[in-house]
Amino acid sequence: MRFVFKRTFKRALVGIFGASLLVGTLSACAGRGGHAWGGPVNEQRAAEFRVKMVEKVGKKLDLNDAQKQLLVALSDALQAQRKALVGSSTDPRADIQALVAGAQFDRAKALALAEEKTKALQSQSPQVITAAANFYDALNPAQQQQVRDFMQHRGGWFRHG
Incomplete structure (x- = not known):
């Protein structure tokens, strides 16, 4: 019994921390009101940004049409996951703030939020x-190496034009 409680408690803490981090990051981005490509983000602006990123990555990796289609599919899958993580919440920051609004931390609401994000x-x-x-x-081996190099240099592709 004690082991089950410890494991459940640890999972809950990890889930809450992960969900808090995710929601905090999303709310921080949403709270800025605009992004580097200008203006608030909506479906159309996000789609335009994804098209630009696919073009830029395609150019850097010298992708053929089939590879570009796979990159678009990856972009769409990531966008669908992002939407699922945000869920029905209109204000993620308010959801997190509601956990500490009272005299005590709202554990039930925190667990429900963590469970929702985990399921998503x-x-x-x-x-x-x-x-x-x-x-x-x-990708061919040279392109795969470029991807590995990019990941080691923390986004170096997009710093220099």
Whole structure:
């Protein structure tokens, strides 16, 4: 019994921390009111940004049309996962603030929020993993090395034009 409680408690803490981090990040981005590409983010602006990123990555990796389609599929899968994580919440920051609004931390609401985010991750992750694997596996060895180099240099592709 004691082991089950410890494991459940640890999972709950990790879930709450992960959900808090995720929601905090999303709310911080949403709270800015605008992004580097100008103006608040809506569906149309997000789609335009994804098209630009696909073009830029396609150019950097010298992708063919089939590879670009796989990259678009990956982008769509990531966007679907993001929407699932945000869920029905209109104000993620308010959801987190509501946990500490009273005299005591609202554990039930925190657990429900963590469970909601965990379910969203679990439901969307297979599609994201499949799309990422399909894209990566379609790259030739030189392109795969470029991706590995990019990941080691923390986004160096997009710093210099």
